Amino acid sequence: xxxxxxxxxxxxxNILTPFHGVYLIALLPDADVYRGHxxxxxxxxxxxxxxxIRECAxxxxxxxxxxxxxxxCRLTAVATPEVCPLVDVNVMLTSNQDxxxxxxxxxxxxxxxxxxxxxxxxxxNN
Amino acid sequence: xLYQGEDIKKLIPQRDPxxxxxxxxxxxxxVCETELAVRGNNFFIEDDQLLxxxxxxxxxxxxxxxxxxxxxxxxxxxxxxxYIGEVKKFHCYRRPAIGDVLKTTVTMGAEVNGITIIxxxxxxxxxxxxxxxxxxxxxxx
Amino acid sequence: xxxxxIIDQVKEVLAEEFEVEQDVMTDDAIIKDTLELDxxxxxxxxxxxxxxxxxxxxxxxxxxxxxxxxxxxYIESHLK
Numbered sequence: 001x002x003x004x005x006x007x008x009x010x011x012x013x014n015i016l017t018p019f020h021g022v023y024l025i026a027l028l029p030d031a032d033v034y035r036g037h038x039x040x041x042x043x044x045x046x047x048x049x050x051x052x053i054r055e056c057a058x059x060x061x062x063x064x065x066x067x068x069x070x071x072x073c074r075l076t077a078v079a080t081p082e083v084c085p086l087v088d089v090n091v092m093l094t095s096n097q098d099x100x101x102x103x104x105x106x107x108x109x110x111x112x113x114x115x116x117x118x119x120x121x122x123x124x125n126n
Numbered sequence: 127x128l129y130q131g132e133d134i135k136k137l138i139p140q141r142d143p144x145x146x147x148x149x150x151x152x153x154x155x156x157v158c159e160t161e162l163a164v165r166g167n168n169f170f171i172e173d174d175q176l177l178x179x180x181x182x183x184x185x186x187x188x189x190x191x192x193x194x195x196x197x198x199x200x201x202x203x204x205x206x207x208x209y210i211g212e213v214k215k216f217h218c219y220r221r222p223a224i225g226d227v228l229k230t231t232v233t234m235g236a237e238v239n240g241i242t243i244i245x246x247x248x249x250x251x252x253x254x255x256x257x258x259x260x261x262x263x264x265x266x267x
Numbered sequence: 268x269x270x271x272x273i274i275d276q277v278k279e280v281l282a283e284e285f286e287v288e289q290d291v292m293t294d295d296a297i298i299k300d301t302l303e304l305d306x307x308x309x310x311x312x313x314x315x316x317x318x319x320x321x322x323x324x325x326x327x328x329x330x331x332x333x334x335x336x337x338x339x340x341y342i343e344s345h346l347k
Contacts, residue, residue, distance in 0.1 A: 002172050002180075033169065036141035038207070045144065046210040047187070051180035067179035070216035070258070074307065078209065120216075212307050236314040238326050241306060243314045261307055 029081040137195030186246035216258035
């Protein structure tokens with residue numbers, strides 16, 4: 001995985017059903033990406049949070065998943081490792097009939113703030 | 127080529143390791159073209175040696191950022207910092223491989239209260255690999 | 268383009284973009300509430316109208332476009 005243990009670290013897994021999991025993750029302040037996003041002003045790149053959701057969906061499903069479509073992904077607040085060192089990644093998957101893809105609904109939030117909401121489709125790689 | 131190499135840093139605020147535009151190739155009205163060669167050391171290259179979908183999104187976002195930066199720089203203003211507010215109708219048809227050159231067309235659309243809609247289409251060798259709509263917040267530094 | 272054609276086309280494109288039923292878009296309904304618009308989706312509205320009718324609604328004119336009837340008026344008077 002691209003970002004697991006480099007950009008984020010899973011602190012706690014809460015698997016509610018095989019298709020619904022909540023991952024409490026720490027956003028690592030020393031992640032390499034902050035050297036460039038932005039110099040002296042670390043801000044979580046929105047795309048890294050999208051990638052984090054994909055990786056959590058892979059952990060939940062145990063499958064290799066590709067983002068086929070993002071119907072809508074809203075970045076509702078600026079996240080930084082300082083503002084939100086710990087966040088919940090909430091992942092809900094719905095499998096299609098032949099199990100070749102999942103509809104995903106996910107969010108990244110802490111107790112006060114929602115940072116991202118995503119709806120899309122993930123294709124299962126064979 | 128309008129801007130390439132080190133000069134691209136005049137247009138976008140991102141730096142190593144996540145600079146995802148090599149060149150601003152052309153600008154015409156509301157449309158610009160950018161390029162990125164996918165190298166092995168790219169931040170978004172995964173274990174399977176292909177670029178991640180998130181890397182494609184970042185490339186399109188930075189292409190829009192370079193376009194916005196260009197418009198300011200030609201007016202003698204500093205390049206703005208833009209944040210992605212929304213990604214909508216993104217499709218990834220194929221993940222690019224090392225050695226591929228991404229050619230991306232960004233079209234600036236409606237702007238309301240500092241939020242601009244853009245559409246981006248990325249081609250590799252004439253084949254569309256990804257397209258998306260995006261909304262970018264522009265923050266004055 | 269007649270007003271009826273404008274109304275039909277507005278309803279069609281907005282129903283698709285915002286996933287609402289066409290019949291909720293009554294003339295006097297408030298656009299913002301009906302389509303549940305916020306600052307981001309407001310830009311979608313402006314973009315969809317611009318794309319469909321080639322009519323730009325500048326931010327300064329938005330306060331005059333509150334209801335669907337006002338939107339039809341605006342498009343009708345700015346259509347080339």
